[in-house]
Amino acid sequence: MNKTTLIIGASHKPDRYANKAQKALTEAGHEVIPFNPRGGEIEGVEVRSDLSNVTEDVDTVTLYVRPSVLEDMVPTLIDLNPRRVIFNPGTEHEGLELKFVEAGIKVSEACTLVMLNTGEY
Template identity: 45%
Template sequence: MKNITLVLGASENTERYSNKAIKKLLNHNHNVKAIGNKIGEVNGVTINKGLVAFNDIDTVTLYLNPTNQKPYYDYILSLKPRRVIFNPGTENDELQHKLNEAGIAFEEACTLVLLSTNQY
């Protein structure tokens, strides 16, 4: 298994990009953890609710708008991921500044596109 990706803003709704990202990450043999606003499951990945103390998170991919990211700032920083991906619509200068100060890389990109083009 490759590095662990945390999908933040995960949903069981198959129309949601977070749902598509979980499936595509699994198809590319990535280990996936997920947190959403309600408990659920996507292709065997449990969607947790709340701040779960995961270890060894390499990448956090965001599917929350900037307002909904605020309660997760300290949590994301505490995970000490290698990078955070801001998917379209999740760009957030305030969080990016905090990541910069913590020495955590980030990019504004689409997880689905990165996987499709082997740039993930």
Template identity: 40%
Template sequence: MNKNVAIVGATEDPTKYANRALHMLQSRGYNPIPVNPLKETVDGIKCYPSLRDIPEPVDTVTMYVRPAVAGELADDVVAVKPRRVIMNPGTKSDVLADACKKNGIEVLYACTLILLQTGQF
């Protein structure tokens, strides 16, 4: 099973949900892959400037960016062909959702942290 999870909007700020997700994913045996064009690493993990720069297959993309930014990334998401995209609260983008659905990518409107905590990830 592919356990690669791209975290779009990854940050080192421990008060942010993206950072909490990174550590929770890691503690549960997943391979979190930070994505942020402004960072080289996030908490010691190599960070990629875009989804297209990730050299390995991605199973899940979890979004932690504003809806407008999520929409702008639709082509990148489709290009990496994840099994699913999780739009965390505050990231819902109809543009991204439509692009995913047209390309057979599952879309979840959910909180990654809750999915992990409840065994639904």
């Protein structure tokens, strides 16, 4: 059964990895919740601009923002109680990863696109 993925740092720009991941996740049958403070719409899906508006059961959070942007979001993301958080290349931060681990959330330093392509997602 495919689960819901929250994409932090969603982008409407086709050359961005967050955009490519959203397309690939959708094509693989996963529900996606794109998040970007700017809001809008990507590929016909509403982009959430406020994490407090995420009420769905989130299985995976995949990150496409630098650690300094992520830092203030961590408590809210922990409150969503996802099964796992994927730190895509360039988003890694040992201290922030530890906060998720301490909350009982699995952390992976990986690439969502590679995980999808290799069946590891």
